[in-house]
Amino acid sequence: MYPLIILLRRFKEWFVSGDAFLACIPLLVILFLLLPDVSHAIPVFARQTGQGCVACHAGGQFPELTPYGRMFKLTGYTLGNRTDVPLAMMAVVSSNSVSSKTPGTGDTHADFPDNGKVQFTTASLFAGGKITDNIGMFGQWTYNAYDTLDPNGHWAGHTVSDQFDLRYADRFIGDQTDFIIGGSINNNPGVTDVWNTFNSAFSSVPSYVPASNPAGNGGLFVAPPATPMMLQLGPVAAGINVYGYWNRSIYAELGAYQTANGAFSFLSQGIADSDMPKLKGQFNPYWRFAYNHEWGANNVMAGIFGMNAQIYANSPETSGPTTRYRDIGVDAQFQHLLDDHVITAQASYIHENQSYDDALWDPANPNYSGAHSNSSNTLDYFRAKATYVYQASYGASLSFAASTGSTDALTYANSPDGNGNPVPFGSVNSTPNTKIWIPEIFWIPIQNLRVGLQYYRFTEFNGGTNNYDGNGRNASNNNTVFAYAWGAF
Amino acid sequence: MKRLHKAGRISFVRFALYVNLMAALSLSMSACTNVERSRDVGNPNVSAEVTAKQVCSTCHGMTGNAASPNFPRLAGQQAAYLEEQLKNFRDGQRTDKEGQQYMWGLSRKMSDEQIKALAEYFAKQTPELNVTERTSSLAEGKTIFESGIPEKGVPACMACHGPNGEGIAAFPRLAGQHQNYVARQMKVFKENDGRPGTSMEQVAVKLDAGEISAVAAYVQSLPQSNVVAGAGVSAQ
Numbered sequence: 140m141y142p143l144i145i146l147l148r149r150f151k152e153w154f155v156s157g158d159a160f161l162a163c164i165p166l167l168v169i170l171f172l173l174l175p176d177v178s179h180a181i182p183v184f185a186r187q188t189g190q191g192c193v194a195c196h197a198g199g200q201f202p203e204l205t206p207y208g209r210m211f212k213l214t215g216y217t218l219g220n221r222t223d224v225p226l227a228m229m230a231v232v233s234s235n236s237v238s239s240k241t242p243g244t245g246d247t248h249a250d251f252p253d254n255g256k257v258q259f260t261t262a263s264l265f266a267g268g269k270i271t272d273n274i275g276m277f278g279q280w281t282y283n284a285y286d287t288l289d290p291n292g293h294w295a296g297h298t299v300s301d302q303f304d305l306r307y308a309d310r311f312i313g314d315q316t317d318f319i320i321g322g323s324i325n326n327n328p329g330v331t332d333v334w335n336t337f338n339s340a341f342s343s344v345p346s347y348v349p350a351s352n353p354a355g356n357g358g359l360f361v362a363p364p365a366t367p368m369m370l371q372l373g374p375v376a377a378g379i380n381v382y383g384y385w386n387r388s389i390y391a392e393l394g395a396y397q398t399a400n401g402a403f404s405f406l407s408q409g410i411a412d413s414d415m416p417k418l419k420g421q422f423n424p425y426w427r428f429a430y431n432h433e434w435g436a437n438n439v440m441a442g443i444f445g446m447n448a449q450i451y452a453n454s455p456e457t458s459g460p461t462t463r464y465r466d467i468g469v470d471a472q473f474q475h476l477l478d479d480h481v482i483t484a485q486a487s488y489i490h491e492n493q494s495y496d497d498a499l500w501d502p503a504n505p506n507y508s509g510a511h512s513n514s515s516n517t518l519d520y521f522r523a524k525a526t527y528v529y530q531a532s533y534g535a536s537l538s539f540a541a542s543t544g545s546t547d548a549l550t551y552a553n554s555p556d557g558n559g560n561p562v563p564f565g566s567v568n569s570t571p572n573t574k575i576w577i578p579e580i581f582w583i584p585i586q587n588l589r590v591g592l593q594y595y596r597f598t599e600f601n602g603g604t605n606n607y608d609g610n611g612r613n614a615s616n617n618n619t620v621f622a623y624a625w626g627a628f
Numbered sequence: 629m630k631r632l633h634k635a636g637r638i639s640f641v642r643f644a645l646y647v648n649l650m651a652a653l654s655l656s657m658s659a660c661t662n663v664e665r666s667r668d669v670g671n672p673n674v675s676a677e678v679t680a681k682q683v684c685s686t687c688h689g690m691t692g693n694a695a696s697p698n699f700p701r702l703a704g705q706q707a708a709y710l711e712e713q714l715k716n717f718r719d720g721q722r723t724d725k726e727g728q729q730y731m732w733g734l735s736r737k738m739s740d741e742q743i744k745a746l747a748e749y750f751a752k753q754t755p756e757l758n759v760t761e762r763t764s765s766l767a768e769g770k771t772i773f774e775s776g777i778p779e780k781g782v783p784a785c786m787a788c789h790g791p792n793g794e795g796i797a798a799f800p801r802l803a804g805q806h807q808n809y810v811a812r813q814m815k816v817f818k819e820n821d822g823r824p825g826t827s828m829e830q831v832a833v834k835l836d837a838g839e840i841s842a843v844a845a846y847v848q849s850l851p852q853s854n855v856v857a858g859a860g861v862s863a864q
Contacts, residue, residue, distance in 0.1 A: 160798075189733015206696075210686045218683055220670040220737050284663045310665055317690065436696045438720040477698050477808060478726065 181626045182587075183227040184211065184277075187268045188219035192586040197474055198481030198528030199583050201212045201339040201627070205476055206387075211335035211369035213319050213384050215308030216268055216275030233258055233623040237360060239616035242608075243563045250563055252294070253361040260623075261383060276305040282410070284575030299409030300374055300599055302330050302340045321383040326374040326399055326406035328425045331382070331392065333439050335488035336470035339370040344524075360617040361595055363542035363566055365551070367426075367465040367491040367520050369446040372396075375415045376448075377403035378425060389429060394425035396448065419449035422454055444468045452497060452509065460497035462508070466490070479530040486523040493518065511550050518544040518571065531583060538577040546570050551601065553609060563617070567609030568602035590625045595619040652834030676745035683734065684746070692753040699730075699804035704755035704804075706795040710747035714738065716824065724822030725813070758804040761848040765838070769846025772839060780834045784845065793850040798825075803850035810844035 174257060174539045179260030185192060188211070193199045195208030202519035204212065211218050234257045243250035264280040268277065286297040323331045329338025334621070336342065380394030398418045399407035407415065429442030445467040453461040472488035494515040501507050521541045528534035546569050553565035576598065581591030600614035650723045651821045666674045681690060684702070688694045692703030700739045702710065716722035718735040735743070761764075773793070776784040787791075795801035802810065817832035835843070 185733075189736050194730050202845070207686050214667060217732070218669075218686075220666040220668065272666040272668055282683075309662075310667075310682060312665075312685075312690070317685075431697060436698055476696070480810065549759030 148202045148443075152297060170243075182229070182253070183218065183222065183225055183265050183268050184219075184223075186222050186227070187216075191533045197476055197483050198526070198534060199531035199586055200526070200528060200534060200581070202626075203330065203335045203483060203526075204333055205474070205487075206433055209376075212277075212333050213382070214310055214610050215306035215309065215319065215321055216277060217270075217272055219269060220324070221269045222433065224424050225266055225268045226626060227559045228341060229261075229263040229265065229625070229627040231260045231262075231625050233260045233621065235361070235495045235622075237616075238618040239612075242611045247556075251539070253285070266550060266583040273309055274305070274307050276301045276303075278303050278305075297409060297562075300326065300405075300407055301502055302327055302374060303406050304330050310474070317386050319382075321382050323378070323380045323382070323394075324406075325380065326376065326403075327335045328369045328372060328376060328378060328381050328396055328446050330374075331378075331388075331394070332427060332444075334429065334442065334470065334485075334562075336440075336473050337370070337444065337468055337489065339373070342370075342487075356436075358602075358618045360597065361593075361621060363520070363540055363571065363575065364575035364601060365542050365544055365573070366567075367466050367518055367519055367541070368448060368450070368493075369466045369488045369489070370520075372416065375407050375410055376404050376418060376423075382427075387433060390427070390429040390431060392425075392427040392440070394447070395419040396423040396425055397423060413455045415455060417451040418459050419451060419457075423448040439474075442470050442474045444470065449496075450497070460495065463494045463496055465492040465494075481528040481531070482526070484523070484525040487521070491518040491520070492516075509549070512548045512569075513545065513550075514562075516545045516547050516550060518542065521581075531586070534579075534581045536579045538578075538579070539575070540577070541574045542571050544571040546602075563608065563612060565608040565610075566601035566603070567607060570602035571601055572602045573597065574599040587628050588624070591622070593621040593623075669734050672739050672742055676742065676749040679742070680746060680749050681801045682848060685751075687730070688750075691756075691787070693756040694716070694806070697808035699806075700809045701755065701758070701805055702750040705750055705801045706796075706797055706799070707744075707747040707751035708797040709795060709800040710750055711744055712825065714743040714747065715740075718743070720846055721824050724813075724816040724820070727822065754806050758806065758848050761807060761845045763845050765842035765844075766846055766849065769842035769844070772835075772843045773846050777834070777839070778805035782831060782834045785847070793847050802847040805847055807841070807844040807848040810847055811840050814840045814844065 155247050158320060162235050171345045182192075188194065190460075191199075192201070193205075195205055195211055197203040197205050197208075228248075234255065236255045240247040240254065246448050248612075250615045256595065261281055263279050265279050268275055280298060281301040282296055282298045284296040284387055285294045287295045288296055291387045294570070303324075303326040305324045306321055307323075311318045311320075312588045325331055327338075327340050330340045332338045332341070375398065376396040377399040378394045380392055382390070382392035384390045397420065398414050398415055398419060399401070400415060401452075404412070423446065425444075425446040427442065427444040427573055429440050431440045432438065445465075447463070447465050449461045449463050452462055466489055468487055468489035471485070473484045477483040495509065495513075497509050520541070521543075522539065524536055524538040525535060526536035548569045551566045551571050553567050553569070574597065576596045577593055578596075579591055579593040581589055583589045588596065595618060597614040597617045598604065599607075600617050603614065630700040661668070661671065661673070663671070663674050664678065665682060666857075668674060669679060669683055680692075684692075687699040688702050690707070690838060692701060694701050713722065714731075715737050717727055717731040720732065720737055723733075732802075738746075754837075772782065773785045776782045776787075785802070788796065788798055789801075789802050791802065793803035795803075813823070814828075814832045814835065817826070819827070832840070840849070
């Protein structure tokens, strides 16, 4: 009952505060329930095909796609019947509890706001599906209830454009050939990908935490502090991609990304231009190649991918020094999908080279105001996950994530609060090296609802096991229990 | 590492504008159909062959010889059986879990004509040999298939499904069907009324799990030439 009371209270606040978008949520819920055609009121694509979640999502666990789900996406979301109400909703209630709130800055509330409380974390509105026989889209707009912490210690919520993917696709079938070609306008590198191994939007590794980190680093230890650029960009990069999929085995995709402002600002609604990292030029390339093989109830994929981007160091200014990121990755997936048993495993590895194109670069120069000690750094990010789901209802998974990077006293400073105080996210060793093991159990009582419990066990954090911040904090102090309830309709 | 962007506020008016623009775009493009390569299962102008290749093939294989045992093979299946099952899905009569999850939605807007044409399309496809499970229970399965289990009152499968499991009209082809799929259907017959219009429930309740597995393995290996010679023998 408690989450329900919070939810109702939140709705009341939205009505009072006049946030019309959010106030519409209960009205939309009632609308869905009243419409006869959507009595199986489930997310927008399920409504379009009329199928259960398990058809497209392995073992019913969002977001991991089955071979059929991949084909659905690659054929431009056009399979099925166009729906009259191309909308769906998603909401997340969660609670996290960190092992130890001390040592930190001394202000445990500021370090770990709302630790241990049940929070109505996010709500998303989805709009999309089939538009024509060749065109379809996936659009997500998300309200983060815990977006920004004001000086009084109160959270402010915001609604932003989340993931967006507008596609054109055609599928040519001959006697011996099956060839899908398509194009996409999207707002996040990797949002177009159909294997859920590396991309930031739909990755199932580590264990999928729906909108896990609304507070940024605000006291939630659920990911390594440092991850590669292509996972960090978020829905602020406008991409134009083309792809081909040959005989369900060879996949190739090329994309060009630029800042999602100007003509592309519709892709980044809710994010002020002044808050966006600025990519230099219109052709920051993204690429992805994969080999897919399906046999019996099994399938495997092995792939490579990458992205190069130049981002202005003084964003939002579009002049001055830039940071040049070169991300290159390899990934693999295995799925065994045969009712009642689903076994899946994913792994991805990204190597990033960051070079700082700053004419003034000189840490010894007192006038140097850059953010890096080295002229270049590297960052390696490895993730792996194995999952078992029984009858699309009971599941368990184990994930591992590791960030390893070069030592840089400015990039990985020990006083990120700006006052010289060590805080739980600092690094006395000036490295981002972090290792996490994440066991999870979850239950899907009905296909629209999932509840889960995850444990984040840190064996290393920011370069240390003991006293990583120079203030006596150990990696294990960050171990976190994360409980969530996810619903979509 | 800090996030690379901060969130702002989206204007409801602007949001509403996008939703409406999308709706308008959607309506204005409703005439943009591509019946040669459409995946619209509710459009009666799309031919059965196109629907079979663009939609059904994704799970059932391009020629109806599904690779995954999660999905039944349809190639060479009896047209009358396929037609009846598709209508049962469409009309919500077949309530087995997987039927609901996978097939209700796809069939819900199909016309009788579309269903008939799809059934005929798959009936015409050539069934490929399936893998012969090298299991010791094949012999037991063969006995049940050909002679039934008289002491339990189980009739011979071949009495209705044909001597080679090829099926007869509304009695489905079993030859080459995935063992896992057949066993799951037997479980449906046994445990609930998920599949109407059949007397299989009376048969299934008399078989234990081992017998079901054996006879399902045997029908997967049919036709008989496959059992004898192994893979590489033409099915028809």
